[in-house]
Amino acid sequence: MEIVVCIKQVPDTTEVKIDPVKNTLIRDGVPSIVNPFDEYAAEAAIKIKEQYGGKVTVLTMGPPQAVSALRKCLAMGADEAVLISDRAFAGADTWATSYSLARAIEKIGKPDIIFCGKMAIDGDTAQVGPGIAEHLHLPQTTYVQKIREVHKDHLVVERAFEGGFEVIKVQLPAVIAVDKAIGEPRYPSVKGSIKASRMPVSIWSAADIDAPAEKTGLNGSCTQVMQIFTPEVKIQSEMLKGETDEQLCNLLIKKLQAAEIV
Amino acid sequence: KKAKKAPKNNDEYKGVWVFIEQRTGKIDTVALELLSEGRKLADELKVELAGVLLGENVADLAKECFAYGAEKVYLVDGPVFKDYRTDSYTEAIVEIINQYKPEILLFGATNNGRDFAARIAVRITTGLTADCTALSIDPETRLLRQTRPAFGGNVMATILCPNHRPQMATVRPKVMKMDEPDYSRIGEVIRCESSVKEADMTTKILDIIQSISHTVNLQDAEIIVSGGRGIGGPENYRLIEELAEALGGVAGASRAAVDAGWVPHYRQVGQTGKTVSPKLYIACGISGAIQHLAGMNTSEIVVAINNDPEAPIFNIATYGLVGDLHQIVPMLTQKIKTLKMA
Ligand SMILES: Cc1cc2nc3c(=O)[nH]c(=O)nc-3n(C[C@H](O)[C@H](O)[C@H](O)COP(=O)(O)OP(=O)(O)OC[C@H]3O[C@@H](n4cnc5c(N)ncnc54)[C@H](O)[C@@H]3O)c2cc1C
Ligand SMILES: Cc1cc2nc3c(=O)[nH]c(=O)nc-3n(C[C@H](O)[C@H](O)[C@H](O)COP(=O)(O)OP(=O)(O)OC[C@H]3O[C@@H](n4cnc5c(N)ncnc54)[C@H](O)[C@@H]3O)c2cc1C
Structure with missing residues (x-):
């Protein structure tokens, strides 16, 4: 199985501030991590490789420092890493992001499976996986919680919905976006980390992946962010006052009765 | 920043559409919330509100769409559409979008809604705003202002799709208020033909398991x-x-x-x-x-x-x-x- 895992580097904390003048996000000084769901995607890919053979390539689009996110996945057991990085990619919405990633996947080769996370915890859209699938004209299965069977030309997976799950047979090659239920990611071993620190990472520009300027970054984006602001919090908080737990409980029940909940 | 005015060629796109997500013949409540919200947007734009309904033997559900404010329901009915699948549903809806050209298309931000909308937006090259919590019309440009939380709710962003149509958004369940239904309302069902064939499908649902409780x-x-x-x-x-x-x-x-x-x-x-x-x-x-x-x-x-x-x-x-x-x-x-x- 030839597998590509798309991973995104995201700010570790969600305490991201807004520049009040430029109306942009200040990410300086905020440590970065691999998007949590993407570690689950990498784990799923490495497990398949261990069982069925093949190769796992991790791919990210981002600034040069995103190499460290790729190295984390190499340390987990991925074989190759590709960073696509170019000023032309800046300001991409999900249409343009998935376009550039799709071009990079074509350059990597013809993978059997492309894994993504369910969503990224900064942009939060869950749109890039389906976008890649569409740009590559491949089937997609999102919210995958379990891979039941791996065959040469298809997978049988469980896909979650709000009240249960579906068992789906999906033809390969396909894009599979995974949820956490797929299985805990492993911790990289010390040996793995040392090895990963010496492994090469391919760095490709927009020209390297044949991505024209009108389809990448801000130019290739259909959406425009008009305004970014901090949500107002206008919550009326009331601390219930009572001498005993019993009094507290009675007070709360009165409030819930007033709200017609009990 | 001020929104740019939508260019001319977008003028032929008219109307607000809501994807009527259904499972085993029951409409997901978020679709009814979106019809209620879509009604307000359509009134402001002075255009029609329509539901898009895909499934097998689901024509009856149109009545409920009318009760919640739709004037039209675009219906695609057939065994291939029994359950939601990305491939069959995307092909069918893209055919209708290209034929009837809505200016706004809304989906519930459910697992299926997010999967579906993201695929459509790339196929027809338009913008998609995820997980909105507020929608409004810019009175000057008629553009849909789509507001959504990002960075885990730490920031809110207002997003526009000025140059492409339809303007698409997924909307979180339970944030839009559902109107009281009026079952005396009637509307028009437009049955749409679709070229989707089971043999061309790349996915097959083998089983559906509802949670135990x-x-x-x-x-x-x-x-x-x-x-x-x-x-x-x-x-x-x-x-x-x-x-x-x-x-x-x-x-x-x-x-x-x-x-x-x-x-x-x-x-x-x-x-x-x-x-x-x-x-x-x-x-x-x-x-x-x-x-x-x-x-x-x-x-x-x-x-x-x-x-x-x-x-x-x-x-x-x-x-x-x-x-x-x-x-x-x-x-x-x-x-x-x-x-x-x-
Ligand atoms: C990328 C990322 C994603 C995350 N995603 C999530 C997420 O989806 N959901 C989530 O919940 N967290 C998430 N977290 C973790 C989050 O930051 C917190 O660590 C977590 O929510 C803490 O859980 P807690 O409040 O139960 O525990 P703690 O923070 O340890 O709080 C325990 C509380 O219990 C109180 N307490 C102790 N004993 C008693 C008692 N006897 N009676 C009454 N009160 C008592 C304490 O005063 C304390 O306030 C995420 C973190 C990161 C970095
Ligand atoms: C405040 C704010 C709001 C935004 N709202 C929207 C919006 O509503 N619509 C829109 O189209 N764009 C939006 N964007 C832009 C969007 O965040 C970027 O396009 C981003 O590059 C990808 O989207 P995401 O973070 O939501 O990823 P998701 O679609 O949530 O990511 C899903 C999976 O795709 C893969 N993936 C995502 N990004 C990368 C990457 N760079 N490299 C490798 N793999 C990746 C990972 O496997 C990830 O788990 C917004 C940006 C900001 C700052």
């Missing part, structure tokens, strides 16, 4: 009682479940409780768990980390039970109770049970 369907729950690290151990999660049960609700958890192995992961509420918006959310022994709040801060009433009066959860709680959850929670359960018996 509704007790784990956090997203639809009206009442949620969640336990955090403060419960102190797996055996005490029972207290949380019992209170949830007494209230007719569902039990949730913080990530700390899940990571400790006390509670299964599918009960996790928060940025990397479920996003919920119940009428009542009771947080027991949960400190109120931003990532937890991101998943529940649109709840109508939040009750916090915590023994640390400085816990940040109290800043967002409608009602705060300082005390030991091991005493308070069972006492509440008992009192509510007694009340319900009376």
Whole structure:
């Protein structure tokens, strides 16, 4: 199985501030991590490789420092890493992001499976996986919680919905976006980390992946962010006052009765 | 920044459409919320509101769409559309979009809605704003202003799609208000032909398994009682479940409780768990980390039970109770049970 895992580097904390003048996000000084769901995607890919053979390539689009996110996945057991990085990619919405990633996947080769996370915890859209699938004209299965069977030309997976799950047979090659239920990611071993620190990472520009300027970054984006602001919090908080737990409980029940909940 | 005016060629796109998500012939409530919201947008734009309904033997559901404000329903009916699948549904809806050209197309931000909308937007090259919590029309440009939380709810962004049509958005369940239905309203059903053939499909649904009970369907729950690290151990999660049960609700958890192995992961509420918006959310022994709040801060009433009066959860709680959850929670359960018996 030839597998590509798309991973995104995201700010570790969600305490991201807004520049009040430029109306942009200040990410300086905020440590970065691999998007949590993407570690689950990498784990799923490495497990398949261990069982069925093949190769796992991790791919990210981002600034040069995103190499460290790729190295984390190499340390987990991925074989190759590709960073696509170019000023032309800046300001991409999900249409343009998935376009550039799709071009990079074509350059990597013809993978059997492309894994993504369910969503990224900064942009939060869950749109890039389906976008890649569409740009590559491949089937997609999102919210995958379990891979039941791996065959040469298809997978049988469980896909979650709000009240249960579906068992789906999906033809390969396909894009599979995974949820956490797929299985805990492993911790990289010390040996793995040392090895990963010496492994090469391919760095490709927009020209390297044949991505024209009108389809990448801000130019290739259909959406425009008009305004970014901090949500107002206008919550009326009331601390219930009572001498005993019993009094507290009675007070709360009165409030819930007033709200017609009990 | 000011929105640019939409260019001319977009003028032939007219009307507001809502994807009517259905499962086994039952419309998902978020679609009805979106019809109610779509009605307002359509009135402001002075255009029609339509539902797009795909399925097998689902023509009857059109009545409900009319009751919630639609004037038209575009219907694609056939065995290939029995259950939602990305490939069959995308092909069919793209045919209708290209033929009838709506200017706005809304989806519930459910697993299917997000999967579907993201695929369509790339195929027809238009913008898609995810997980919106507010929609409005810019009176000057007629553009749809789409507001959504990002970075786990730390920031809000207002997003436009000025140059492409339709303007597409997924909208979180339970944020838009559902109108009272009026079943005397009638409308027009437009049956659409589709070229989709089963033989061309790349996916096949082998089985559909509903959860054993509704007790784990956090997203639809009206009442949620969640336990955090403060419960102190797996055996005490029972207290949380019992209170949830007494209230007719569902039990949730913080990530700390899940990571400790006390509670299964599918009960996790928060940025990397479920996003919920119940009428009542009771947080027991949960400190109120931003990532937890991101998943529940649109709840109508939040009750916090915590023994640390400085816990940040109290800043967002409608009602705060300082005390030991091991005493308070069972006492509440008992009192509510007694009340319900009376
Ligand atoms: C405040 C704000 C709001 C935004 N809202 C929207 C919006 O509503 N619509 C829109 O189209 N764009 C939006 N964007 C832009 C969007 O965040 C970027 O396009 C981003 O590059 C990808 O989207 P995401 O973070 O939501 O990823 P998701 O679609 O949530 O990511 C899903 C998966 O795709 C893969 N993936 C995502 N990004 C990368 C990457 N760079 N490299 C490798 N793999 C990746 C990962 O496997 C990931 O788990 C917004 C940006 C900001 C700052
Ligand atoms: C990328 C990322 C994603 C995350 N996603 C999520 C997410 O989706 N959901 C989530 O919940 N967290 C998430 N987290 C974790 C989050 O930051 C917090 O660590 C977590 O929410 C803490 O859980 P807690 O409140 O149960 O535990 P703690 O913060 O340890 O709080 C326990 C609370 O219980 C109180 N307490 C103790 N004993 C008692 C008692 N006897 N009676 C009453 N109160 C008592 C304490 O005063 C304390 O306030 C994420 C973190 C990161 C970095």
